[in-house]
Amino acid sequence: xxxxxxxxxxxxxxxxxxxxxxxxxxxxxxxxxxxxxxxxxxxxxxxxxxxxxxxxxxxxxxxxxxxxxxxxxxxxxxxxxxxxxxxxxxxxxxxxxxxxxxxxxxxxxxxxxxxxxxxxxxxxxxxxxxxxxxxxxxxxxxxxxxxxxxxxxxxxxxxxxxxxxxxxxxxxxxxxxxxxxxxxxxxxxxxxxxxxxxxxxxxxxxxxxxxxxxxxxxxxxxxxxxxxxxxxxxxxxxxxxxxxxxxxxxxxxxxxxxxxxxxxxxxxxxxxxxxxxxxxxxxxxxxxxxxxxxxxxxxxxxxxxxxxxxxxxxxxxxxxxxxxxxxxxxxxxxxxxxxxxxxxxxxxxxxxxxxxxxxxxxxxxxxxxxxxxxxxxxxxxxxxxxxxxxxxxxxxxxxxxxxxxxxxxxxxxxxxxxxxxxxxxxxxxxxxxxxxxxxxxxxxxxxxxxxxxxxxxxxxxxxxx
Numbered sequence: 001x002x003x004x005x006x007x008x009x010x011x012x013x014x015x016x017x018x019x020x021x022x023x024x025x026x027x028x029x030x031x032x033x034x035x036x037x038x039x040x041x042x043x044x045x046x047x048x049x050x051x052x053x054x055x056x057x058x059x060x061x062x063x064x065x066x067x068x069x070x071x072x073x074x075x076x077x078x079x080x081x082x083x084x085x086x087x088x089x090x091x092x093x094x095x096x097x098x099x100x101x102x103x104x105x106x107x108x109x110x111x112x113x114x115x116x117x118x119x120x121x122x123x124x125x126x127x128x129x130x131x132x133x134x135x136x137x138x139x140x141x142x143x144x145x146x147x148x149x150x151x152x153x154x155x156x157x158x159x160x161x162x163x164x165x166x167x168x169x170x171x172x173x174x175x176x177x178x179x180x181x182x183x184x185x186x187x188x189x190x191x192x193x194x195x196x197x198x199x200x201x202x203x204x205x206x207x208x209x210x211x212x213x214x215x216x217x218x219x220x221x222x223x224x225x226x227x228x229x230x231x232x233x234x235x236x237x238x239x240x241x242x243x244x245x246x247x248x249x250x251x252x253x254x255x256x257x258x259x260x261x262x263x264x265x266x267x268x269x270x271x272x273x274x275x276x277x278x279x280x281x282x283x284x285x286x287x288x289x290x291x292x293x294x295x296x297x298x299x300x301x302x303x304x305x306x307x308x309x310x311x312x313x314x315x316x317x318x319x320x321x322x323x324x325x326x327x328x329x330x331x332x333x334x335x336x337x338x339x340x341x342x343x344x345x346x347x348x349x350x351x352x353x354x355x356x357x358x359x360x361x362x363x364x365x366x367x368x369x370x371x372x373x374x375x376x377x378x379x380x381x382x383x384x385x386x387x388x389x390x391x392x393x394x395x396x397x398x399x400x401x402x403x404x405x406x407x408x409x410x411x412x413x414x415x416x417x418x419x420x421x422x423x424x425x426x427x428x429x430x431x432x433x434x435x436x437x438x439x440x441x442x443x444x445x446x447x448x449x450x451x452x453x454x455x456x457x458x459x460x461x462x463x464x465x
Contacts, residue, residue: 005086009126009174009200013038013075017086024081028088031128031172032063032096035075039093043078048092055093063096067130070138071098108139110236117242118315124170124178124194132171143169149177160184175200182207191316193238195230197222212238239312247307249317250380255303257328258377262295262370264336269344269366279355281347285419286363289409294367294402298374301398306391308379335376335439339369342435350428360410360421361428365435367406371399372436376443383447 002024007014013030028035041048042055059075066073079091111121121141125132129146136143144167152170155163164184170177178194182204185192193210196202197218202225205211213226214233223229230237266287273281282290324332347362374395379387390396409415411423 002084003086005088009198012126012172013088015086015088017081017084024084026079026081026086026088026091028077028079028091029074029097032059032073032075035077035091036060036093038088039077039091041090041092043092043094051093059093059096063128064130066096066098067128068134069098070102070131070134071100072127072131073098103135103139104234104236106234106236110239111139111141113312114239114242117239117312119242122164122168122170122181124173124181126173127171129169129171132169136169141169142167145169146171149173152177152180157184161188164188175204178204179207191319195235195238196226197233201225243307243312246311247305250308250311251303251305253323253328253380254305254377255299256323257332257380258302258374259295259299260324261332261335261339261373261377263291264332265339265343265369266290266366268336268340269347269362272340272344273347278348278351279359281344281359281362282366283359283420286359286421289419290363290367290370293405295370297398297402298371298395301392301395302374302377304392304394305378306387308382308387310382331376335373338438339366339373342369346431346435349431354422356420356422357424357428361424361432363419363421364406364410364424364428365432367402368432368436369439371402372439374399375440379447381447381450383444383451385444385448386451 001016001018003017005011005015007030011030011034013028013034015026015028017024017026028038036056036059039051042051042059063073063075074097076094076097077091078094079087079089114121123132123136123141123143125135127135129148133143133146145163146169147163149170149172152160152173160180161184164181170181175196175198178196178201182192182194186207186209191210192208193212194204194208195212195214196205197214199219199221201213202221205213205222205225210228211226212228212230213222215223215229215231216233218226218229218233228238228241266282269281273279322328343362343366346365347358350358350361375384378384378392378395409419410421416422
């Protein structure tokens with residue numbers, strides 16, 4: 001090979017000058033319409049002849065038939081070298097080559113999952129409209145309108161904004177078109193993620209809220225400009241990453257709300273007890289025990305909850321969605337009030353008999369309340385029977401360990417000395433068990449009623465549709 005004009009997204013073809021046994025020749029390949037535009041002859045079994053209108057129509061028809069089957073089609077041409085230079089003119093059209101790059105089997109399901117999650121998928125490709133439409137059909141991706149890059153350039157910004165409200169497919173596009181589409185979607189206050197692998201994709205990857213580059217076939221420039229690199233170049237991996245992100249954000253919310261509600265109960269019990277002038281309900285070592293030993297293990301296990309069954313059936317959250325929010329504050333306040341008042345009542349109820357016994361019972365009750373309340377935070381909207389009672393074995397293990405540790409704090413002499421506790425009798429344990437029942441039952445009942453009501457609404461909507 002003596003010289004080369006590389007492929008570019010603007011020209012959509014490439015040419016090389018190669019030395020062969022019969023002299024130097026120019027070989028070109030690229031988009032069939034672009035290769036055909038530089039040809040004046042067509043190769044036949046009897047040799048080259050002038051390219052007439054019928055020949056061009058036959059080539060175009062064959063190209064469209066191949067593209068309609070989902071093939072990526074390239075045209076091939078050859079020409080004589082002129083003065084040792086590459087001149088893409090007066091070439092002979094040789095034929096068409098169809099390449100098949102079928103979507104991975106899991107991509108169709110991944111697109112369905114993305115749509116269920118309220119995520120809109122728009123296809124932007126450099127392939128021909130016919131090839132793009134065939135692939136879209138294989139993927140089950142809605143595309144009511146197909147727009148080429150040239151047609152996109154003719155649109156005003158307002159027209160493009162209106163078009164992007166519909167299901168649209170972009171074909172025969174250039175990287176600059178990606179950039180314009182990203183900017184238009186962001187102008188509509190959309191959160192935009194875009195994929196790319198070439199050097200020319202870097203501006204769009206940088207402009208998007210989330211740039212996703214290909215780790216296998218992507219260029220280093222594209223990887224550097226992106227926020228996320230796919231090691232397997234698989235669209236389904238993006239959808240799995242979305243699910244993992246939702247799981248992690250949800251677990252952070254559960255973790256924070258659980259710890260705040262636990263601390264709120266302790267604070268409320270202490271404050272009210274001080275206001276009424278009673279003796280200390282909790283000692284300093286007991287507060288440290290609750291916060292560092294028992295709460296910590298349970299909260300960490302709660303942060304490892306698996307993804308909820310319906311996490312990919314909800315629309316994306318807003319960018320400014322708070323970790324706690326007003327609903328979370330109400331939940332924290334309700335649980336805090338109940339656990340604080342219940343432990344204070346138990347303390348005052350037993351205070352006449354023995355202050356150490358009353359303090360030990362209130363201390364133990366608060367630990368048990370906090371362990372029971374973790375079930376209310378395993379899901380913020382689904383009941384435990386829906387997500388599975390045993391789906392988080394680490395949490396069950398943490399509960400067993402912490403309850404065991406609390407039993408040791410009550411009955412093991414070294415910890416009795418450290419925490420100033422005394423043994424509890426069955427009567428005190430019975431009161432604690434009665435007081436813990438509302439924490440276990442009320443949140444589950446409320447979430448079950450809400451879940452069943454939502455299912456009924458979905459059923460009516462499906463029947464109406």
